[in-house]
Amino acid sequence: MSGAHDPREETRAANRRLLQRLAVIAVGMFGFGFLLVPFYEQICRVTGLRNIDRADTVTNTQVVTDRTIRLELDSNVRHLAWTFRSLEPFVDIHPGELRQVVYEVTNTTDRTITGQAIPSYGPLHAAPYFRKLECFCFAKQTLRPGETRKMPVVFVIDPKVPADLGTITLSYTFFEVEGGANDNQRAATPREPSTTTRSDS
Numbered sequence: 001m002s003g004a005h006d007p008r009e010e011t012r013a014a015n016r017r018l019l020q021r022l023a024v025i026a027v028g029m030f031g032f033g034f035l036l037v038p039f040y041e042q043i044c045r046v047t048g049l050r051n052i053d054r055a056d057t058v059t060n061t062q063v064v065t066d067r068t069i070r071l072e073l074d075s076n077v078r079h080l081a082w083t084f085r086s087l088e089p090f091v092d093i094h095p096g097e098l099r100q101v102v103y104e105v106t107n108t109t110d111r112t113i114t115g116q117a118i119p120s121y122g123p124l125h126a127a128p129y130f131r132k133l134e135c136f137c138f139a140k141q142t143l144r145p146g147e148t149r150k151m152p153v154v155f156v157i158d159p160k161v162p163a164d165l166g167t168i169t170l171s172y173t174f175f176e177v178e179g180g181a182n183d184n185q186r187a188a189t190p191r192e193p194s195t196t197t198r199s200d201s
Helices: 007-047 124-129 181-188
Strands: 069-078 082-086 090-093 099-107 113-122 130-135 141-143 148-157 167-177
Touching: 069 082, 069 099, 082 167, 090 099, 099 141, 099 167, 113 124, 113 130, 124 130, 141 148
Parallel strands: 069 167
Antiparallel strands: 069 090, 082 099, 099 148, 113 141, 113 167, 130 148
């Protein structure tokens, strides 16, 4: 009969519609991947995370001795079985003054783990004025089971920091990342003297 419906034809039509939807989704995801790049760039610019794997450029600056900024030091881990802390809860510093703070991290597991620390600042507009010359966040950190490591951050707060910034919070969050053979090799070799704690002077 001419009015009869062919179940196989209906199935083929349904499959064609499903394929079309999947194709649209695939194209959308592909385009979204491209959009993530400029979006990530904007997030990095706003949060101060651009070029976190390299030292900041610092020119000779004059120490502003008549002004003091309190730097609060925060530490966090996310989905990572490490203990992580700053050796000092806060420090008082002058803008333009070269200073160092030290963080301590311990791998509390029975396996070698590689982590990456991501910095953040509070308030957000403080980020451009915090200049790091040395930081453990510049590279992945691979720790053997039970290993404890002291890690310095050497920095200067730009003397041009706005007057309304009396307190700045420096926060680091450690995430577990994939470690390679080079990371494991570094973990098995003695640390260079530059990674040891230095006293402020």
